[in-house]
Amino acid sequence: MGVPLFERLPRQVRLTEGGERLFHSVHGALLDVAQSLDTLRPQRSAGHLTVSTTPAFAALWLVPRLGRFYAAHPDINLRLDTQCEVVDLQQDASVDLVIRYSMGDYPNLHGQCLFDEFFAVYGSPEQVARASTQVPTLISVRWHNSELYALGWQAWCDKAAETWLDHRLPAREYDEEHYALQAAIADQGLVLASNILVSASVASGLLVPYRPQISVSGAGYNALCVPGRERHPPVRAFFQWVQEEAKLSGHAL
Numbered sequence: 545m546g547v548p549l550f551e552r553l554p555r556q557v558r559l560t561e562g563g564e565r566l567f568h569s570v571h572g573a574l575l576d577v578a579q580s581l582d583t584l585r586p587q588r589s590a591g592h593l594t595v596s597t598t599p600a601f602a603a604l605w606l607v608p609r610l611g612r613f614y615a616a617h618p619d620i621n622l623r624l625d626t627q628c629e630v631v632d633l634q635q636d637a638s639v640d641l642v643i644r645y646s647m648g649d650y651p652n653l654h655g656q657c658l659f660d661e662f663f664a665v666y667g668s669p670e671q672v673a674r675a676s677t678q679v680p681t682l683i684s685v686r687w688h689n690s691e692l693y694a695l696g697w698q699a700w701c702d703k704a705a706e707t708w709l710d711h712r713l714p715a716r717e718y719d720e721e722h723y724a725l726q727a728a729i730a731d732q733g734l735v736l737a738s739n740i741l742v743s744a745s746v747a748s749g750l751l752v753p754y755r756p757q758i759s760v761s762g763a764g765y766n767a768l769c770v771p772g773r774e775r776h777p778p779v780r781a782f783f784q785w786v787q788e789e790a791k792l793s794g795h796a797l
Contacts, residue, residue: 567634591617591778596625597643600721601765604741605793606643613785620778633770640779641769643786653768656783658790659740661762665700666725666742666751667734675754679708681733683716683724697736704758725751738762743793 551560559567597606602624613622625631631639633653643658644650666672671680682697701709716733718724721741728735729750735742739759745751767786773779 591620593778655768662759665754683735
């Protein structure tokens, strides 16, 4: 072609600027060809789908709702990938779609913003009743991406004019949100949690909000795939289903 498409590095090869432009131009067309070839192969199931997301979102929001997806699409075999490492959709073709939690935009991906979230304080009914008369134990999450939620309890206490942090009581810290919520359900303290991830526990009465008028902003959840992949029938079906579930949850944008 007379134009370099790849750049050799010590331990990897990456696309040049020209290679990136060519990739984005032909990627959708190649996916259409692959999809057409799939329809010609005999004895194949109607569809396979791999979705990647965070362990907490999978456990607390997605998995409890997947029964409705399976009922509506019994011919789609869905595999859920919950590794914490961010999947590079441009490099890893084994993943069809990701649901990411982020404050950023994704100009090189096709996507839908499912909902934005906020953080508020929750606890067991007994814990919340005590919080107005005694300093509670605070439960928090050690965030994988500190930029998403850098201030944590400090931000909420400042907004609520609470002096809990001045008492320097031992905090309970967990790596994942679902562990923190379980600790709060077990009456071990108050948790600062996403309104999205805590919704099922609140609906069941296991957790109740403390001073619900006080909240701090979070990020957004986006369903994403490489451009062109959204035309693949299982991906299209999942996009439509997850957007409808977001609306049913009452948190959709």
